[in-house]
Structures are given as structure tokens and as C-alpha cells.
Amino acid sequence: MKNDRGSLIRPDPLPDSASAPVVTPLSPSVVYSSDTPDALDAQYEGRVQGYTYAREGHPNADVVARRMDRLEGVEGGIVTGSGMAAVSAVLLGLLKTGDHVIGGNQLYGRSLRLMAEDLPRMGITTTLADPGDMAAVAAAIRPETRMILMEVVSNPTLRLADIAGIAALSRDKDLLFVVDNTFTTPRGFRPMEWGADIVIQSLTKLLAGHSDVTLGYVAARDPALNDRMRVFAVTTGLTPSPFDCWLAERGMLTFELRYDRAQATAAVLADHLAGLPGVNQVLYPGRDDHPDHALASTLLGPNPGNMVSFVLNGDRAQANAFTRAARGLSFAPTLGDVGTTLSHPASSSHRALSAQARADLGITEGFFRVSVGLEDPQTLTEVFGAAVAEATG
Numbered sequence: 001m002k003n004d005r006g007s008l009i010r011p012d013p014l015p016d017s018a019s020a021p022v023v024t025p026l027s028p029s030v031v032y033s034s035d036t037p038d039a040l041d042a043q044y045e046g047r048v049q050g051y052t053y054a055r056e057g058h059p060n061a062d063v064v065a066r067r068m069d070r071l072e073g074v075e076g077g078i079v080t081g082s083g084m085a086a087v088s089a090v091l092l093g094l095l096k097t098g099d100h101v102i103g104g105n106q107l108y109g110r111s112l113r114l115m116a117e118d119l120p121r122m123g124i125t126t127t128l129a130d131p132g133d134m135a136a137v138a139a140a141i142r143p144e145t146r147m148i149l150m151e152v153v154s155n156p157t158l159r160l161a162d163i164a165g166i167a168a169l170s171r172d173k174d175l176l177f178v179v180d181n182t183f184t185t186p187r188g189f190r191p192m193e194w195g196a197d198i199v200i201q202s203l204t205k206l207l208a209g210h211s212d213v214t215l216g217y218v219a220a221r222d223p224a225l226n227d228r229m230r231v232f233a234v235t236t237g238l239t240p241s242p243f244d245c246w247l248a249e250r251g252m253l254t255f256e257l258r259y260d261r262a263q264a265t266a267a268v269l270a271d272h273l274a275g276l277p278g279v280n281q282v283l284y285p286g287r288d289d290h291p292d293h294a295l296a297s298t299l300l301g302p303n304p305g306n307m308v309s310f311v312l313n314g315d316r317a318q319a320n321a322f323t324r325a326a327r328g329l330s331f332a333p334t335l336g337d338v339g340t341t342l343s344h345p346a347s348s349s350h351r352a353l354s355a356q357a358r359a360d361l362g363i364t365e366g367f368f369r370v371s372v373g374l375e376d377p378q379t380l381t382e383v384f385g386a387a388v389a390e391a392t393g
């Protein structure tokens, strides 16, 4: 048969519609077709906007990136395939052999691993310092130091970093100050307003918020740095899938509502836990018995967040009894889910540390970190109260 275009393999065009969808269409297409080589030239040369190949960029990623830019108060950020991909885009995309980087001594576990294992393997030296101790951070600076990477609130002990002090030091010494804002989220804290040069988010947590997507975001104040990180992310394949971006956007539409609800409940839960005889200590930045309460008020204002840590009176046996008794709560090492999740650092995130190193951080067998979700506050405090009583009674 001659010229039977019906037998060419390509999808049919979408039907016309005078009305528009209210939800962002999902664009899973890996490639985009152009009219002519000239048209492609125009695109590559930036004279017209257009997509070519999904690893290089696609509409669903850009929609999420622009929403994140608005939340963080910055322009030109990049969505990555995970929070760790964002951390990698910063560290591996911007540093080179011979450089030195300072990290917080309580960074996210995989960030610590990058600092301890992978950067040194590439000839990039690293020092960890307590972000609440300005003298220690200043003392770690060397002539070849290029960057400082910190989190605002430490995991799982919820201590505050001296962000303003580190920002001033970074400016003074001409260092890039990078803030991983995952724990605090842009509702709790906006690093760019405090002098950070680069902000990182794991959208996997509160921003996407439903534990069904792994995604990250990074943005620099300097567009040249965004370009370098974008090229590195595209080259090394750190870029995200359209479906993940589509899911993340859906989650982000309710981010503020979820954050406010979870935070309000966290305050109630923290106060409730503090009154229980089976609880030795409660750590919540919004409580005035928190060791960094003044700094927390300065940095976070009315938004101390949805994370609460507490120390159960007991050992591993009581910890086991508590997670068994805490019916309906997920014992799972994540945070920012719609449901409350419990994490036990001694057996998960901090298991690689010696018992002594854990004890130095205050992480005993009774230590739990709670990511407060969207449950009814009354029900949640009852579940915690009953489980603590059952475990320690």
C-alpha cells in the first residue's frame, strides 16, 4: 500500500476542547519533536522556549520548580530526582579537587556519608562542626574552604543552627553558604532571607507530603551557579521523572494547610508528652524548656515545625513495647507524611554510631523522633499517652 499514513506509528492528537483542564496535565514524553532543524537551533540557542529530552527538562518539573521558587523566594531553582540528588548537585556540581567544605555535625545521614566517604575519594576534604557553635565553625575554616553546608534544625535532637552567624561568617570569608531546609520547610524558614547562597529541599518530606514520591529541589541566588548545577544534574542524570513531579505538585497544593495543622498538633503533643511520668525529656523548639528556645524564636518565629523528639524512661525493651503499643502510628524512618510517623534513631538513622557517640548527642535507647501528621490532636495525644503508659508502667 502506498503512502498509508494510517500505518505510521505515532499517537493520535488529543481531541479539541474549548475548556481547559483544572489539573496540570502529566507529560511523560521523553522526547519532543520539532518542525525543522532551524526550529531546533532556535530552541538550543535560547531564542524560543521548548523542550527536547526529558532528562534535560520537562513541563512537570518546571511547574514544580517555579512553585518552589515562589515558596523559597528565589529564582531559577532546579527539581532533582531526590533530596540527595539536590545535595549531590551542590557538592559534586560546584566543588572540585583540592576544595574544602564544612558540614554540620548532625546533617542528614546520607549527607554525612557524602562528606565522610565520597567527597574525600574525589580529593575534596571535609570538616564537620556543630552549627550552634560559631567558634567551632570559624575554627574549621581553611584557606581552601569553599562552602558551608548546614541544616537549620538538627535531626533528631532538634537543635538550632546559628544561621545568621554562619551567614555573616560566610560573607566575610567569601564562602558559599548552603542550607538544607527540609526539616524547617519554606513555611518555617526562608534561608535566602537570612543570607544563604543556596537552598536545598527534599520534596519527599512535607512539601509533597504523602510518602509516595521521592524528589528534591535546589536553588542558588546566583544564576551562574544554577546553570552549573543544572548542567551537572542533566549530565549525571539527577533530574526527575514527570510522574513524580506531577504527584509532588498535587501534594504541594495543600502544603501550607498540612504544615499548619501538623505544627499546631505538634505543639499540643509536645506539651502532653512533657506531662507524662514515663517521659524523661521533650525536645520541641516551640517550648520554652528547649535548649535553643531563644534562637528558635528568632529564626522560626511562630513556626517551630511539626517535629517533636522525646526520651522515654527506659531502655530497648521499653522502646520495643512503645512502638508495639503505639497502634495506628507508623514506625517508619521518614518524616512529613500525612500520618504521624515514629523514628527510633538508635536502631535506624544513628545505628552506625558507637553507643558513646550516640550518648554524646543525647540519643539513648529511649529516644524517639515524632513527625506529627494530620490526625485529630485529641486522638493522637491519647494514643501516645496510652502507649507511653503501657511501655513504662
Ligand SMILES: *Cc1c(COP(=O)(O)O)cnc(C)c1O
Binding pocket: 082, 083, 084, 085, 108, 151, 180, 182, 183, 202, 203, 204, 205, 214, 215, 216
Ligand atoms: C530526607 C532528607 C534528605 C534526603 O532527601 P531524599 O528525598 O530522601 O533523597 C536530605 N536532607 C534532609 C534534612 C532530609 O530529611
